[in-house]
Amino acid sequence: MTDARELQAQFDAQRRAFAAEPYPTLATRRERLARLATLTRRHRDEIIAAIGEDFGHRAEAESRLAEIATVLQAVRHARRHLRRWMRPRRAAVPWRLQPGRARVHRQPLGVVGIIAPSNYPWNLAWLPAVDALAAGNRVLIKPSEHTPATSALMARLAERYFDPAELAVVPGDVETARAFSALPFDHLLFTGNARIGREVARAAAAHLTPITLELGGKTPAIIGPDADLSHAAERIAFGKWLNAGQTCIAPDHVLIDASRLGDFIEAMRRVVNDFYPRGTAGEDYTAVPGEHQRARLEAMLDEARDHGCRMIALGERVELPGGGAKLPPTLVIDPNEGLALMQEEIFGPWLPVLGVRDFDAALAHVNAGPRPLALYAFTDDAERRRRVLETTHSGGVVFNDTLWHNAVPALPFGGVGESGMGAYQGEAGFLRFSLERSVFLQARRNAVGLLNPPYRRWLLRLLGL
Structure with a gap:
């Protein structure tokens, strides 16, 4: 101390x-x-x-x-x-x-x-x-x-x-x-x-x-209509559940065309099974430290459950010796915007997935909220990438992946x-x-003395002043 x-x-x-x-x-x-x-x-x-x-x-x-x-x-x-x-x-x-x-x-x-x-x-x-x-x-x-x-x-x-x-x-x-x-x-x-x-x-x-x-903040991951869902699910899962979601630039929520929502959920199930074959009990999944932090996260999930949100747990809660715990990766489907889950930075393993009308609706959703520390967009379309860069604001942008901009030492990191x-x-x-x-280093011979008072109007005109 x-x-x-x-x-x-x-x-x-x-x-x-x-x-x-x-x-x-x-x-x-x-x-x-x-x-x-x-x-x-x-x-x-x-x-x-x-x-x-x-x-x-x-x-x-x-x-x-x-x-x-x-x-x-x-x-x-x-x-x-x-x-x-x-x-x-x-x-x-x-x-x-x-x-x-x-x-x-x-x-x-x-x-x-x-x-x-x-x-x-x-x-x-x-x-x-x-x-x-x-x-x-x-x-x-x-x-x-x-x-x-x-x-x-x-x-x-x-x-x-x-x-x-x-x-x-x-x-x-x-x-x-x-x-x-x-x-x-x-x-x-x-x-x-x-x-x-x-x-x-x-x-x-x-x-x-x-x-x-x-x-930090509410970092969105936008999945474009041309994105490969298996690839998007893999990269979002990596960015989200590294350190059990306790990363300031972790994907906070996913925005995807409503018509592709079901396929994305199935892709996420497969990826989590591949990443953590022993589930949350395995050595590769990190705990959430601190009773206060776990209570905050559980209160978020309880509120969403009380409002009828669909929950998809992709693992089991694991209690650890000494009082710690691992909280499982959990998808929350189409939560209401007024919930704490959508108002506060999650900073944990819960991942809201929102079905939206189209790519324009996803960009509008991003622009309606506070500017995030990062923004992830999965699309190979040059025009969509241009619109992401020119119509949204965030600390950093990554296309077709998550987190890795922070691993490039030549790139500034900030919000x-x-x-x-x-x-x-x-x-x-x-x-x-x-x-x-x-x-400024003045030369020994220079002409700035010509600008001393009394001022010469003809000289000022000659110099374009």
């Missing part, structure tokens, strides 16, 4: 360290990133075990894929491209100001704060840290209080591999999180739900701290509107945690 005074002391130490080294060299930045990769690679098994302890059960392959590999890939990408990212960028100069020169100088901000969630406790703490370190900043991380084993391991390893003035992890409860978000960071990144995101934004506003918010503000990852993350500083 980190109290407010200790937190302030750690922040002040990083501020002093940054002041002493305000522009780390390329070699220094690469070496810090290499240490982060070593930390993750060398302690892979401990990380997987800690996440499994916090979840009650987390499929090991999912931890390797979504926690370990993503961080190592981000480090490789940043180290490979960092020299180019750091290089000043030339800017065009209007002819009236030539032979002056202009450039954009990319400078570290200072101390960056990161508030990470519990669903991907390693990934979503370290991915933004990769970008912040690449940009030359000092980093403070507040991991989730809901993943105590992972948070404690993260703090121990950070202390072993980094000077606390470079990077530190500060575990703690909700009060620690409030004190953390109230610090005068040079940039603060929060990943979580919109309700807490608003609290973080209010706290940051006291210091006019720039913020990046990654908030819009209710799903967040700002983006990071790769060069977008480097720029997020940098100051792009305008620089």
